[in-house]
Amino acid sequence: MASASLSAYDGSAGVLVDTSVWIDCIDSASPWHAWAAEQLQACSERSPVHVNLIVYTELLVPGPDIAALDALLDVYDTQRTELPWSCAAVAAQAFALYRSRGGARSLPLPDFYIGAHAAVANFALLTRDRGSYKTYFPRLKILAP
DSSP: OOOOOOTTOOSBTOEEEOHHHHHHHHOTTSTTHHHHHHHHHHHHHHSOEEEOHHHHHHHHTTOOOHHHHHHHHHHTTOEEOOOOTTHHHHHHHHHHHHHHTTOOOSSOOHHHHHHHHHHHHTBEEEOSOHHHHHHHOTTOOEEOO
C-alpha cells in the first residue's frame, strides 16, 4: 500500500476534534469550557466536524456512558470517521522523528494517529494542544487558542 501524498493538504475537508476540546466542553469547571463550546459551535457551522475511534475511546475512559457521549457528539452533527490505512505510514514517520529527538516511548501515542488522520483526510485539527502537533505535523492546519 502506498503512503499518502500530503502535497495537496490544506485542511479544507472538515475539522477533526481532538480529545482535549471534547473534555473541556464536557467539563463546565474547565477554564477552557467556554472556548471549547464556542469553537465546536463555530466549526460545526462552517464545515463537517469529525471524531475518530481513538478520540472516541479516550472520551469513554473517564466513564461517561455511550449514550451521553453520542448525544454530545450529535449536538454538533459530528461524523464518526474511520482512520484511513494511509495514516499508518504518516503516524510512523512522525513517531520516528519523535524517537530520533530522544522520545522515550516505544510505541506511538494516540496523538500521532490523530495528527496523521487529520493530515491524510485533509482535515484541520481543533485542539488546545498545539505544540506536539505542530512539532510532528508541521503542515497541519491547527485551530487552537
